[in-house]
Amino acid sequence: MAQVHAALTETGRRPVVIGLCGAQGSGKTTLARAVLAACSDESLRAAMLSIDDLYLTRAERQALAQDVHPLLATRGVPGTHDVALGLSVIDTLERGQGTRLPRFDKARDDRAPESEWPLAPRACEVLLFEGWCVGARAQSAEHLAQPVNALEAREDADAVWRSYANTALAGPYQSLFARIDRLILLAAPGFDVVYGWRLEQERDLAEHAAPADRVMDEAAIARFIAHYERLTCHILGEMPGRADLVVQLDARRCPVEIRRLR
Structure with missing residues (x-):
């Protein structure tokens, strides 16, 4: 909560936006929910939004897969x-209005109906x-030249997919991330732990899945996380030098070091 209170004190903008970054399965959603509960305990009006809830619809991603590159059918x-x-x-929250959160x-690999979106x-x-x-x-462009894994080598040999993603990140995403007042990084010890963390998530999803739901097996999970490897490794190398708070995790997700830049 220290970062929340500091942002509340130092910025006149409301709501203050606390960005929480972490590899798949690192515990960022659990931490965000805990902070949300702590805000409630202190009578602060708060809401939580995941970038995962901003995914394009399945139909929109299929259109991208057809028009740009087949790998864009996969969310991520x-x-x-x-x-x-x-x-x-x-923008709506900054105007002081309530809004539905996507x-x-x-x-089901698709956006939930708007009627199911909670209210902020x-x-x-x-x-x-x-x-x-x-x-x-x-x-940088030179870092895109060489594939980082077999998925990129086999299915993106000409770097069209990763270049498209990188261009998007350099453009519209920076407008979104510029709204962040405090950035917190849950730093995994390396990308090699992500498979196990993501496998745990999928098993939990399977326990609550309906018969029509899409649940991945181990091979599908390995392929899925390969889509995230390039940027996850880039984040782990680049973000610690500028995040407001870095929580270094071990393979069991236990914090082993906490570093504050402000």
């Missing part, structure tokens, strides 16, 4: 989110904005 990388929707939510149904309070004071690439910056 920059270019597969509705950035304008995220900005609209923040929700994405991962089990009027005069919201704190917005917790969490996600695997929240606050990320684009890579």
